[in-house]
Amino acid sequence: MAFYRTTAILLLLCAALPCRADQLTADELRFFETKIRPVLIRECYGCHSNEAGNVRGGLRLDTKELMLIGGSAGPAVVPGDVEQSWLYNAITHQDFVMPPKRKLSPTVIDDFRQWIEMGAPDPRASNIVEIRSTISEADVQQARETFWAYKKPVDQTPPDVKDIHWPRTDIDRFVLAKLEQADLQPTADAEEYKVLRRICFDLIGLPPTPEQITFFTEKWENDPDQAVSYVVDKLLEKKQFGERWGRHWLDVVRFAESTGREVNMTYPHAWRYRDYVIDSFNDDKPFDQFVQQQIAGDLLPAKTDEKWAENLVATTFLAIGPKNINEQNRVQFAADLVDEQIDATTRVFLGTSVACARCHDHKFDAIPQTDYYAMAGIFRNMTTYFGNPPSDFGNFSAAQAKQNSSLMILPIDDPNPYDKHYTKLELQSLRDEITEKMGEVKQLRRANMGDGNAANAQRNRIRLNNELATLSNKLAVVDKNGIPRSYCMGVQERRSPTNAKLLLRGEIDQAAQVVERGFPQVLCSVLPTIDNQSSGRLELASWIASEQNPLAARVMVNRIWQYMIGQGIVTSTENFGTTGQPPSHEELLDHLARRFVQSGWSIKSVVRDIATSRVYRMSTTFDSQSHQYDPDNALLWRANPRRLDAEAIRDAMLSISGEINSDRPRGSEVAQAGYTRVQGGVLGxxxxxxxxxxxxxxxxxxxxxxxxxxxxxxxxxxxxxxxxGQLDQENSKFRSIYLPIVRDEEPRSLDVFDFADSSAIIGTRESSNTANQALYMMNNRFVIQQSNVFADRVLQQQTTPTKQLEFAFLLAYGRPPTSGERSAATAFIRQFAPTTSYRSRGQKTMSAFCQSLFASAEFRYID
Incomplete structure (x- = not known):
C-alpha cells in the first residue's frame, strides 16, 4: 500500500490558477494597471518579490495571494480595511517607513487608500499549484478495514480458563487465558501491606497511614477481596484522587505556566485549568464531556454563568502549549500555533499524530496532507488567548516578545487572588507614568533620526518597552475603578469561517489549493458533515467523544491501565498507528473500552475494575522460566516493580512527617508574579x-x-x-501538583526524579535511578527539613527506642522492621554519636535515621 512507503512523492500540477481578471470590472482593472502595479514594481519589487531572493520581513508583493498572506507584520493588504493593511501603514510612515528614507507623494498614497477601500482588486496570477496525494481513497479504505486501531471496539466475551479459581474479574480471565496459552503461571498475591501501599499510591499518591494499615490488615485476614474493594471505594471518594489523577492528565496535555522557548513569559491564569482538571477527576466527570469541554467548551450550551465559566476555562487546553513569542512573522506564528494545537488534540485524544502530515503525506499511516489542512481549517477559525489583556493605553509587550495575546473575561466574579485593587489616585499615577514613558519613546525616535546613534537608541527602546509593558500589565487586569477583572486563558470562535490552503512543504509562502474543513478520513467510516457557517470544531469535539470514533475510548483506558499496572496494553501510548506497538491483549483493550463507554465514560469505574482484579494484586516475584519466555512481562506473569514518580516522593515525605497541607492553595506563585518574563529561575x-x-x-x-x-x-x-529559589518552593507544604510549573525551570524536587517535560505530550514518564537522585536525598534542604520533622513526630508519639524504630518503619514502608533491620538500626543509633548519652543525641540521631529511610530504595519504589 502506498501509505506504508517510507518516502512520498509530491506531484504538482504546474498550470497556474486563472488570474480571474474576468471578475474585475473594466474600471477596477484600469485603476490597478495604471495607478498600483507601476508603483509596486518601481518602489517595492526590489526588496519584496521573488527576484529579490531573501525577501525582507518575509513579505512578497509580486502576487496577490502572497500579498494577502503578508509577512512578519501580518497581511500587507486587507481588502476594504485601510487601518489593518500594513502596506498603507508603511507608505504613510506610521510604524514602518517604506520606501526607506523618503515618502511617496500624497497622490500615490491616496491612490493606494482608494484601491484598498474598493476591495484591492488585483488581476495578477497567484501562481498556486495543486498538490496531489499519493495516498488514494482505496488506501484509506483498506487501512480502515484491516488495521486494528481503525476498527471500532466490539464487545468481547471473556475467554474460558483452566484455572477457574484464580480469576476474580473478567480482566483476570483475559490475562490468565494468554498466560495459559504460553504455559505460564501468574505469581502469587503480594503481601497485604504491599497491596495496600500500591493501592494508596496509585489512587491518591500518598502512603497509607498507620490507622489504615491496621484496618486493612484486619480486613485482609477475613476476606482479601472485600478488603481491597472497601479501600478502593473509600479512596475513590477522597479529594486526593483528583490531585493524583489530575497530575497524570496534566502530563499528557503539556501543562505549564509559561510559554517556554527563548522569551519565557508567564501564564498567570494557567492555574484555573489545573483546578478544573482536578475537580473533573474528583467529580468523575464523564470523559466524553471532559473531551468536548477542552476542544470546544466555548461553543457548548451552558445553563448558568458558572457552567459557562467552566467551559471557557476548559479550552485552556488549546492555549497552554509552548509558544515562540519571539517569532517576528505573525503568519508563521499563527501556522505554528495551529500545528501545535492539531498535534496536541490528535495525540492526546486519538493516539495519532496527524501533525506529521503538515509538510507531506504521512509516511506510514493513511493520512494524506490534505487531511492535515482539513483540520487546520477548523483550528485556524478561532482566536487563542494566552497573554495579558490590553490596558486603555494599548497592549505593550516586553521588547523580546514579538507576539502577544489578550485573555478571555469570565462571566463570574473570580479574579486572580493576587491581582491588586488600585485606588483612583494609584490609577492616575500609573496612567501618568505611562504617558510620561510614551513621551520618552517619541523623543527617542526624534533623537535617533538626528544623531544616528542606533546602538544607544536600541538599548533605550528596549528599556522603555519593558517598562511600558510592566505598567500596562498592571492596568490591564483592573477595570476603570481599579477593581480586578476575572480572566482566563482559552479560545473563542471567529465569525465567518474559512478553509485553509495547503502549504507546499508546510511553508507559509508556498500556498497551494484550498482544502475543505474536515476530519482524518481513515478514522471515519462515515465522514461527518460541517456546516458552512461553522468552523467544525464543535463537530470535531462531538465526534472524538463518541462511539463512532474508534480510538478515544481505547486511548484513555490504555492510559488508565498503564498508570495502574505499570505499562500500557499499547506501550506507545501516543502512537496507535502502524509504527506504534501492537496491543499485548487486544481483546482486553476492547473489553475495557466498551466497559468504559457503557459506564457513561466513567474513569473511576475503570480504575475500580482494575484495582479489584487479581492481576492488580500479584507480587513482583521473579521467575526465570517466565522471564526467559517473556522478558518484557507483556503477558503480565507478575506485577511490575515501579519507582514512585517525583510528586509521590515529595508528597510522601510531607505526609510521613505530618506537615502536608491538604488544602488547595488558590492560584500559584506564577499567578502572584503576574504577566512577566522568567529569567534564570526568577519571575521577573x-x-x-x-x-x-x-x-x-x-x-x-x-x-x-x-x-x-x-x-x-x-x-x-x-x-x-x-x-x-522561588520556583522550587522548598518551604511549601501543599501537594506537589500545586508547585509552579514554569517551562525550563521546573522545581528541583520534581526535575531530579524525571518530571514530565512540560513542553511535550508525555504519556509515559522516564524512570531512572541516578547518582543525582541519591545526592538529592542526602543533601537537599527540603529532604533534611522533612527528616527533622519526621524525627520529631516519631519522638513525640513514641517513648521507647524499640517503639520509635517500629513506628518509623511503619510510616515509611507500611510495615514493621525485620529482626535484621531492627538490629542494624539499633547499631546505627548507638554508633551515631557514641560520646554522648542517648537522651542528648536523640533528635539529631533520629533525624539521620529518618533521612536514611527516605533515601532507601524501598521508600522510592512500589513493590
Whole structure:
C-alpha cells in the first residue's frame, strides 16, 4: 500500500490558477494597471518579490495571494480595511517607513487608500499549484478495514480458563487465558501491606497511614477481596484522587505556566485549568464531556454563568502549549500555533499524530496532507488567548516578545487572588507614568533620526518597552475603578469561517489549493458533515467523544491501565498507528473500552475494575522460566516493580512527617508574579526583585548605613540568591501538583526524579535511578527539613527506642522492621554519636535515621 512507503512523492500540477481578471470590472482593472502595479514594481519589487531572493520581513508583493498572506507584520493588504493593511501603514510612515528614507507623494498614497477601500482588486496570477496525494481513497479504505486501531471496539466475551479459581474479574480471565496459552503461571498475591501501599499510591499518591494499615490488615485476614474493594471505594471518594489523577492528565496535555522557548513569559491564569482538571477527576466527570469541554467548551450550551465559566476555562487546553513569542512573522506564528494545537488534540485524544502530515503525506499511516489542512481549517477559525489583556493605553509587550495575546473575561466574579485593587489616585499615577514613558519613546525616535546613534537608541527602546509593558500589565487586569477583572486563558470562535490552503512543504509562502474543513478520513467510516457557517470544531469535539470514533475510548483506558499496572496494553501510548506497538491483549483493550463507554465514560469505574482484579494484586516475584519466555512481562506473569514518580516522593515525605497541607492553595506563585518574563529561575528581572527585597531588608536592618557605604552590591547578591529559589518552593507544604510549573525551570524536587517535560505530550514518564537522585536525598534542604520533622513526630508519639524504630518503619514502608533491620538500626543509633548519652543525641540521631529511610530504595519504589 502506498501509505506504508517510507518516502512520498509530491506531484504538482504546474498550470497556474486563472488570474480571474474576468471578475474585475473594466474600471477596477484600469485603476490597478495604471495607478498600483507601476508603483509596486518601481518602489517595492526590489526588496519584496521573488527576484529579490531573501525577501525582507518575509513579505512578497509580486502576487496577490502572497500579498494577502503578508509577512512578519501580518497581511500587507486587507481588502476594504485601510487601518489593518500594513502596506498603507508603511507608505504613510506610521510604524514602518517604506520606501526607506523618503515618502511617496500624497497622490500615490491616496491612490493606494482608494484601491484598498474598493476591495484591492488585483488581476495578477497567484501562481498556486495543486498538490496531489499519493495516498488514494482505496488506501484509506483498506487501512480502515484491516488495521486494528481503525476498527471500532466490539464487545468481547471473556475467554474460558483452566484455572477457574484464580480469576476474580473478567480482566483476570483475559490475562490468565494468554498466560495459559504460553504455559505460564501468574505469581502469587503480594503481601497485604504491599497491596495496600500500591493501592494508596496509585489512587491518591500518598502512603497509607498507620490507622489504615491496621484496618486493612484486619480486613485482609477475613476476606482479601472485600478488603481491597472497601479501600478502593473509600479512596475513590477522597479529594486526593483528583490531585493524583489530575497530575497524570496534566502530563499528557503539556501543562505549564509559561510559554517556554527563548522569551519565557508567564501564564498567570494557567492555574484555573489545573483546578478544573482536578475537580473533573474528583467529580468523575464523564470523559466524553471532559473531551468536548477542552476542544470546544466555548461553543457548548451552558445553563448558568458558572457552567459557562467552566467551559471557557476548559479550552485552556488549546492555549497552554509552548509558544515562540519571539517569532517576528505573525503568519508563521499563527501556522505554528495551529500545528501545535492539531498535534496536541490528535495525540492526546486519538493516539495519532496527524501533525506529521503538515509538510507531506504521512509516511506510514493513511493520512494524506490534505487531511492535515482539513483540520487546520477548523483550528485556524478561532482566536487563542494566552497573554495579558490590553490596558486603555494599548497592549505593550516586553521588547523580546514579538507576539502577544489578550485573555478571555469570565462571566463570574473570580479574579486572580493576587491581582491588586488600585485606588483612583494609584490609577492616575500609573496612567501618568505611562504617558510620561510614551513621551520618552517619541523623543527617542526624534533623537535617533538626528544623531544616528542606533546602538544607544536600541538599548533605550528596549528599556522603555519593558517598562511600558510592566505598567500596562498592571492596568490591564483592573477595570476603570481599579477593581480586578476575572480572566482566563482559552479560545473563542471567529465569525465567518474559512478553509485553509495547503502549504507546499508546510511553508507559509508556498500556498497551494484550498482544502475543505474536515476530519482524518481513515478514522471515519462515515465522514461527518460541517456546516458552512461553522468552523467544525464543535463537530470535531462531538465526534472524538463518541462511539463512532474508534480510538478515544481505547486511548484513555490504555492510559488508565498503564498508570495502574505499570505499562500500557499499547506501550506507545501516543502512537496507535502502524509504527506504534501492537496491543499485548487486544481483546482486553476492547473489553475495557466498551466497559468504559457503557459506564457513561466513567474513569473511576475503570480504575475500580482494575484495582479489584487479581492481576492488580500479584507480587513482583521473579521467575526465570517466565522471564526467559517473556522478558518484557507483556503477558503480565507478575506485577511490575515501579519507582514512585517525583510528586509521590515529595508528597510522601510531607505526609510521613505530618506537615502536608491538604488544602488547595488558590492560584500559584506564577499567578502572584503576574504577566512577566522568567529569567534564570526568577519571575521577573532578578535585579529588580532583589532591589525590592533589599529595600525591605534595609528598612529593618541596623546596618543600613553600612550597606549604603559599599556593601549594597553584596547584599543584593545575597537577596538575589534567595529569590532564585522561588520556583522550587522548598518551604511549601501543599501537594506537589500545586508547585509552579514554569517551562525550563521546573522545581528541583520534581526535575531530579524525571518530571514530565512540560513542553511535550508525555504519556509515559522516564524512570531512572541516578547518582543525582541519591545526592538529592542526602543533601537537599527540603529532604533534611522533612527528616527533622519526621524525627520529631516519631519522638513525640513514641517513648521507647524499640517503639520509635517500629513506628518509623511503619510510616515509611507500611510495615514493621525485620529482626535484621531492627538490629542494624539499633547499631546505627548507638554508633551515631557514641560520646554522648542517648537522651542528648536523640533528635539529631533520629533525624539521620529518618533521612536514611527516605533515601532507601524501598521508600522510592512500589513493590
Amino acid at each position: 528581572n532578578p535585579r529588580d526583585i532583589a532591589r525590592r527585597a533589599f529595600g525591605t531588608v534595609a528598612r529593618n536592618s541596623r546596618s543600613t548605613r553600612g550597606m549604603q557605604r559599599g556593601r549594597m552590591d553584596r547584599s543584593l547578591q545575597d537577596v538575589a540568591r534567595a529569590v532564585t
